[in-house]
Amino acid sequence: MDNTSNQDQAIELLQQLGLKEYEAKSFVALARRKSGTAKDIGETSEVPQTRVYDAIRVLESKGLVETQHSNPRMFRAVSIDEAVNTLRTEYVERAESLRDALSGLEPTDDESVTEATHEVWAISGDQGITSRTQQLIEGATDEVILVIGHESIFTDQLAELLNGANDRGLNVMVGTVDEELQSDIQAKLPGVSVFLSELDWVSRSPLPGDDTEISRLLLTDREAILVSSFTEARRDEREHEQGVFGRGFDNGLVTIVRRLMATGLLVENDPKKGEA
Missing domain, CATH: 1.10.10.10 (Winged helix-like DNA-binding domain superfamily/Winged helix DNA-binding domain)
Incomplete structure (x- = not known):
């Protein structure tokens, strides 16, 4: 420059x-x-x-x-x-x-209405998706499962979050689709289970003409899911990263991803596997 x-x-x-x-x-x-x-x-x-x-x-x-x-x-x-x-x-x-000003605002809708667990929300841009990733990992109380589809996702900040979750006693598992990336991540997450995922479609689609890459797939406490992606042509333009977020154990998106992860041997030998 x-x-x-x-x-x-x-x-x-x-x-x-x-x-x-x-x-x-x-x-x-x-x-x-x-x-x-x-x-x-x-x-x-x-x-x-x-x-x-x-x-x-x-x-x-x-x-x-x-x-x-x-x-x-x-x-x-x-x-x-x-x-x-x-x-x-x-x-x-x-x-x-x-934060104080927004927290002090009076709600205009009925506070008694509970959040619908079937809803799915879209998130755009690296900053928003990274922020939601941090919120989910920091808010997890039992388990964090993360599949990384592209090396650019694994930043020092993310490593710090995952190590922090592991230090809190959470069950933290990180999957990759590349052996070299697996080795690099394991070096930075010495206490975390880092494995080679069998979910090959994360990084390459089986459909012709589909150049979309799933950049991250995060499941926390088996009830909140964040999936983000970008096209291969724009992988270096992280502001174009797109994501979807859902919460609730019986949320359709969460259920599908939870079962796909189990099918992909992400939680093999896990006593909770039968709960999917």
């Missing part, structure tokens, strides 16, 4: 973290030099000099920029690590405030 690409990405990410365009451009301009005047910042960032001062005031209030009251005034960005930590803290605080 060249300097221009890095700069554009940094500006975009800063805006996603809450800075306005001129604030993000001004901070990036300062991060590229030891210090600078408003004129220096304007020339580097292409922010009008009259707007640089407004941007700097905001950056100062957020603890991202320091000022030397000389003539002319000099500004410098805090270190990269300090800036990232400051923005991370603010992001977390905003997220917690959002």
